[in-house]
Amino acid sequence: MGAIARSGAVPTISEGPASGKHSGRVGDTLVRIRIERVSKRFATDRPDAPPVLGDFSLAVRENEFVVLLGRSGCGKTTLLNIIAGLERASTGEVRVDDAVVTRPGEGKGVVFQQGALFPWLTAAGNVDFAARSRGVAASERAALCGELLDLVGLSGAQDKYPFELSGGMQQRVAIARALALDPHILLMDEPFGALDELTRIEMQNELLRVWAARRKTVVFVTHSIWEALMLADRILVMAPRPGRIVLDRHVALARPRSRTDSALLQLYESIWASLQ
Amino acid sequence: MSSTRYPWRDWAYPLIVIGAVLACWQAAVMAGWLRPISFPPPSKLAATFREIVTEGYPEGIGLATHVTITLQRIVLGYSAALALAIPLGLVIGWKPTLDALTDPVIAFGRSVATLSLLPLTVVWFGTGEGAKIFLIGYGCFWVMISNVIAAIKNVDPVLVKAARTMDVSGAALFRRVALPAALPRIFAGARVALGVGFMVIVGAEMIGTIRGLGALIMEARTFYRTDITMVGMAVIGAIGFAMAMGLQRLEAVLMPWQGREARRAT
Numbered sequence: 001m002g003a004i005a006r007s008g009a010v011p012t013i014s015e016g017p018a019s020g021k022h023s024g025r026v027g028d029t030l031v032r033i034r035i036e037r038v039s040k041r042f043a044t045d046r047p048d049a050p051p052v053l054g055d056f057s058l059a060v061r062e063n064e065f066v067v068l069l070g071r072s073g074c075g076k077t078t079l080l081n082i083i084a085g086l087e088r089a090s091t092g093e094v095r096v097d098d099a100v101v102t103r104p105g106e107g108k109g110v111v112f113q114q115g116a117l118f119p120w121l122t123a124a125g126n127v128d129f130a131a132r133s134r135g136v137a138a139s140e141r142a143a144l145c146g147e148l149l150d151l152v153g154l155s156g157a158q159d160k161y162p163f164e165l166s167g168g169m170q171q172r173v174a175i176a177r178a179l180a181l182d183p184h185i186l187l188m189d190e191p192f193g194a195l196d197e198l199t200r201i202e203m204q205n206e207l208l209r210v211w212a213a214r215r216k217t218v219v220f221v222t223h224s225i226w227e228a229l230m231l232a233d234r235i236l237v238m239a240p241r242p243g244r245i246v247l248d249r250h251v252a253l254a255r256p257r258s259r260t261d262s263a264l265l266q267l268y269e270s271i272w273a274s275l276q
Numbered sequence: 277m278s279s280t281r282y283p284w285r286d287w288a289y290p291l292i293v294i295g296a297v298l299a300c301w302q303a304a305v306m307a308g309w310l311r312p313i314s315f316p317p318p319s320k321l322a323a324t325f326r327e328i329v330t331e332g333y334p335e336g337i338g339l340a341t342h343v344t345i346t347l348q349r350i351v352l353g354y355s356a357a358l359a360l361a362i363p364l365g366l367v368i369g370w371k372p373t374l375d376a377l378t379d380p381v382i383a384f385g386r387s388v389a390t391l392s393l394l395p396l397t398v399v400w401f402g403t404g405e406g407a408k409i410f411l412i413g414y415g416c417f418w419v420m421i422s423n424v425i426a427a428i429k430n431v432d433p434v435l436v437k438a439a440r441t442m443d444v445s446g447a448a449l450f451r452r453v454a455l456p457a458a459l460p461r462i463f464a465g466a467r468v469a470l471g472v473g474f475m476v477i478v479g480a481e482m483i484g485t486i487r488g489l490g491a492l493i494m495e496a497r498t499f500y501r502t503d504i505t506m507v508g509m510a511v512i513g514a515i516g517f518a519m520a521m522g523l524q525r526l527e528a529v530l531m532p533w534q535g536r537e538a539r540r541a542t
Contacts, residue, residue: 086437105443116438120456120533129452133442161533181442 032185032217033060033083038092039242040078051090052078054242060185065211065218067232069225069271075243076221077189083219084110084187096185109183109216113190115170117162123149123173124158130180148176151210168199175210185217192227204230208255225271229264230257237274247274316503321510324503333504334486334495343511346477346489349405353412354473358466361417365424369458370450375425386422390415390472391479403484408477415476416469423465427458460534463527467520474516 040053052075060066068076081087083094085104094101096108104110117126127145136144149158152172162170171191178186191207192200204227211218222228228235229251237247249267257264298318304310305317312320325339332338368374390411401407431454439445439453481490489512496504527534 084441086440104437104440108441110438110441112434112438114434116432116434118435118438118453118456120459120531122533130442133439133444163533163535178441 030061031059032062032064032097033058033219034095034098035059035079035083036092036095038079038082038089038094040075040082040087041090050241052241052243053082053089054244056092056243056245058236058245060217060219063215063217065220065231065233067220067222067228067235068238069222069228069235070238070243071223071240071275074238074240076238079238079243080110080187080189080219080221083185084108086110105181107181107184109178109181109186111171111174111178111186111188111191113193115162115167115174117170117173117177119162122159122161123154123165123169123176126162126173127176127180130177134181136180144180145176148179149173151179151213152176153206166199167195168203171195171203172206175207179210179214183216185219188218188220190221190223193222193224200224200227201230205256207231225268225275226259228271229268230255230259235267235271237271239275247271313500314502316506320503321507324501325507328492328504328507333492333501337487339511341487342489342492342508343515345487346481346512347515349408349480349488350412350473350477353409353476354416354470356409357413357416357420357469357473361420361469362424362462365421366428366455366458368421369425369428370454375429382418382422382425386418390476394479394483398483407483408480408485408488411480412473412476415472419472420465420469423468424458424462427461427465428454430461431457459531460527463523463531467523470519470523471516474512477512 035056035058038053038056039051041051045051056075056079068079070076078087082089083096083101085101085106085108096106099106101108118129121129124142124145127148128141131141131144132138146155146158149155152175154169154172154176157165157169162173165173174191192203195203208231220231232251235247235249235251236245238244239246247270249270251264251267253261253263301310301315302317302319305312305315310317316324327333328339328342330338332341368378393411393414397407397411401410435453435457436449439449444452477488478490478493481488482494485491486495489508493505493508496502496508
């Protein structure tokens, strides 16, 4: 786990779309995820239909919190699945820490929209499942699970089964479980999409708190503009068929952010415009 | 619908309904609306029950013997069916190719009405215990194997996806994810299969025996003892019900992670 401190190298103002042209030998150690000219076509697509993703390139820096924002069907979840190694790109490649992604696992933690907790395991059991899969010794696992559940604010619920937990609590367990993999990167696919508005805001704050404690490179998919504005270091707005970036903005505002901040409101407007 | 506020309703309501039905029935016979030979009244059934327990029917074969013999056949046929169907179903459900290959066979086997096999069974196994156990086993097997296959095939794909992100695949994926995820459906299948066993038993005991609850019912029919037929039916029903409840209890103990409601829904 390279724990390079977060440098102040992030530009404060918006940047154009990331360039896809580079050799892969560039010694830029700050880049964690490099997506190079990825396109994706499903076997069921008509041959003349535009691809789900077309010639998509992106570089994500170490510890950067990137939000992919767009309507349903713009290819953001597909992109996340390709980064996760759950789906294969039709052309192009994704590198995480300079290694080409060929399969899931290998230090890529994923949180799904519905939590995807194993219903037959308790909260602690779910976290333990991940720790055990990573090969953590049995003697250390209990302490690790306790620590992670503490971190996500679930100290009292370790013996509860998923059906006994609220949606928000289930997502907390899912986050703890992903962290138990000690991942380099954290991929989150609309993790709060199924929660009510109030729980959702709570969970956004929780995520920021956890992220402050355990810095990770995060790619977060959402279709909520406000969620993107509250969380992101960098917002990428995507448009569909072919899935592509139509807006790429850095948000260099300190957290927690206020919804009345004029810079945020301006950004909201330009994101909204880019989505039309 | 559970009634956590009034737990007594769970047992009191069925009792009230059964009691009301029996009372109406008794009244209808006494008023002359139902012929006692076709619908022996509950008072007569109680007397018949006592008769079968003490004197037996046919003479000398008591109810306890009928029950024991029938239970033996069901338990043997049922457990043999489960012992075959569970491992086979797990393998078939896990391997899509095997599933595609076996699907027509299983659809066919399940569609063959078990009792239509009766004549063939006599040719293969004679009229002894083997024939009866085979018929029960046959009926249970197809129901069980289709449920086990479906259980494994329909494991929530998002759970498999989640496990893959944790580097869990192959045999570990089967053991640590697919199997526990499929367990509720497998149990539901076991309950349905048990019901099938109780349906088949009456037919299976039509051949070459005067012992067993099915034989009791057939024998009584020959002599137009409708009262005995009804008592036999009721006893089979009660045993089947008790065993299904037992399975449900076992389920609750083995799978505390299923909410009470979820368990009822299966």
